[in-house]
Amino acid sequence: xxxxxxxxxxxxxxxxxxxxxxxxxxxxxxxxxxxxxxxxxxxxxxxxxxxxxxxxxxxxxxxxxxxxxxxxxxxxxxxxxxxxxxxxxxxxxxxxxxxxxxxxxxxxxxxxxxxxxxxxxxxxxxxxxxxxxxxxxxxxxxxxxxxxxxxxxxxxxxxxxxxxxxxxxxxxxxxxxxxxxxxxxxxxxxxxxxxxxxxxxxxxxxxxxxxxxxxxxxxxxxxxxxxxxxxxxxxxxxxxxxxxxxxxxxxxxxxxxxxxxxxxxxxxxxxxxxxxxxxxxxxxxxxxxxxxxxxxxxxxxxxxxxxxxxxxxxxxxxxxxxxxxxxxxxxxxxxxxxxxxxxxxxxxxxxxxxxxxxxxxxxxxxxxxxxxxxxxxxx
Numbered sequence: 245x246x247x248x249x250x251x252x253x254x255x256x257x258x259x260x261x262x263x264x265x266x267x268x269x270x271x272x273x274x275x276x277x278x279x280x281x282x283x284x285x286x287x288x289x290x291x292x293x294x295x296x297x298x299x300x301x302x303x304x305x306x307x308x309x310x311x312x313x314x315x316x317x318x319x320x321x322x323x324x325x326x327x328x329x330x331x332x333x334x335x336x337x338x339x340x341x342x343x344x345x346x347x348x349x350x351x352x353x354x355x356x357x358x359x360x361x362x363x364x365x366x367x368x369x370x371x372x373x374x375x376x377x378x379x380x381x382x383x384x385x386x387x388x389x390x391x392x393x394x395x396x397x398x399x400x401x402x403x404x405x406x407x408x409x410x411x412x413x414x415x416x417x418x419x420x421x422x423x424x425x426x427x428x429x430x431x432x433x434x435x436x437x438x439x440x441x442x443x444x445x446x447x448x449x450x451x452x453x454x455x456x457x458x459x460x461x462x463x464x465x466x467x468x469x470x471x472x473x474x475x476x477x478x479x480x481x482x483x484x485x486x487x488x489x490x491x492x493x494x495x496x497x498x499x500x501x502x503x504x505x506x507x508x509x510x511x512x513x514x515x516x517x518x519x520x521x522x523x524x525x526x527x528x529x530x531x532x533x534x535x536x537x538x539x540x541x542x543x544x545x546x547x548x549x550x551x552x553x554x555x556x557x558x559x560x561x562x563x564x565x566x567x568x569x570x571x572x573x574x575x576x577x578x579x580x581x582x583x584x585x586x587x588x589x590x591x592x593x594x595x596x597x598x599x600x601x602x603x604x605x606x607x608x609x610x611x612x613x614x615x616x617x618x619x620x621x622x623x
Contacts, residue, residue, distance in 0.1 A: 247541075252308065253309075253315060256308065260316050264324075264327075267288060272324035275326065275450040276324075276449045282326065282330070286364070290361025296335075296339065296360065297313050297335065299335075299343055303343070303352070303359050311547040311548060313547070314489070314491075318543075319496060320496065321500075326448045326449065327451075329451050329602065332490060332493055333365065334365040335489065336486040337365060338364065338365015338410065340482055341411050341478060341482050343355055346469060350467075357409075365403060365410075366401055367479075367482065369398070371397060371398055371399060376611070378476065379423065379476065383395065383396025383412070383414045383458065387465055391462050392428055393460060393461070394428065394430065394458045395458055398456040401454050404454040410429070411427050411469050414427075426473055427469040427474070427479070430458070430461060435461070435462070436461040437456070437457070438459070439456060440456075447602060484556065484561075487608065488564070491564040494564075494567035495536060497600050501574050504582070504592060505529065505532065505577065506529055536570070539567035543567060546560040557620055558616070558621070562613075562617060565613035565617070568604045571600045571603055575597040576597065579593050579594060
């Protein structure tokens with residue numbers, strides 16, 4: 245077993261760390277306060293060739309592997325959780341389904357703009373009555389006269405305000421009494437398509453979270469993504485890869501919270517000594533460092549399995565579940581170590597705490613991850 249990063253992975257890590265420290269971190273707190281999307285950051289990432297990092301060069305991508313993608317998400321999230329989730333969703337939810345299930349023509353038309361950064365990537369899955377139970381999808385698509393007519397709504401969709409097109413799931417019929425769910429590519433400027441950005445969120449304030457309204461939206465029948473009726477299977481595969489991204493995001497936020505806590509414990513003096521000299525604080529920091537190391541290894545293993553073409557559903561669920569839960573724990577401990585200062589916005593750790601919670605919910609809740617793991621181990 246070789247735990248060393250390849251030369252390419254190490255280069256990407258160095259580049260992303262420098263970019264995150266110099267371009268992303270300085271304005272993160274202000275963007276959070278203003279709820280301002282970091283558009284300028286993603287324009288710079290596009291110039292660096294990072295927006296299509298794990299996709300082939302023939303589509304404008306970087307030809308890198310999944311571990312490199314995880315590294316990029318982690319470094320962005322360490323600087324700003326909103327930037328991290330924006331990038332993760334752009335690649336794993338926006339680009340990946342098009343790459344995995346799209347025709348060559350669809351890849352050229354819809355994946356290339358995502359890889360070049362011309363469009364942000366987004367994916368329309370969740371609905372008011374279809375969250376963890378995606379089979380509860382109520383959006384419909386009727387095929388008539390060579391086109392799909394789509395009606396329905398989606399909620400909690402990341403990046404849609406900055407996406408020129410996205411794939412979404414819809415009920416296209418019934419088979420043996422069960423809903424036939426398919427995925428369809430829809431331009432966001434189509435008549436009858438409305439993107440609403442007015443959610444008030446706990447955290448990730450500078451990420452874009454939207455509601456989609458589709459009122460008689462018409463698209464050509466060739467916009468079907470993959471086979472008709474395969475939508476359910478497609479988004480399960482998509483979510484497996486997306487969980488690696490959320491796991492990496494959780495590792496990045498946890499790393500940031502730990503770094504702040506460690507630095508503060510060395511600076512803050514109480515009873516004539518720095519906090520880092522007290523065993524109670526030392527044990528907290530030791531546990532934080534250990535959990536981050538374990539979570540990172542789990543994320544990288546899941547990514548490695550994916551790149552080897554091996555099954556990785558169980559490992560992706562484990563990585564996402566463990567990383568998200570230790571992220572919340574570490575952010576909580578970081579606030580605790582900071583004491584009253586940790587409750588104040590200027591010290592950043594309260595933002596990490598707010599941002600961390602989404603990692604236990606997005607791409608499948610912790611409860612869903614345990615269901616996936618139980619299924620995979622044969623329960």
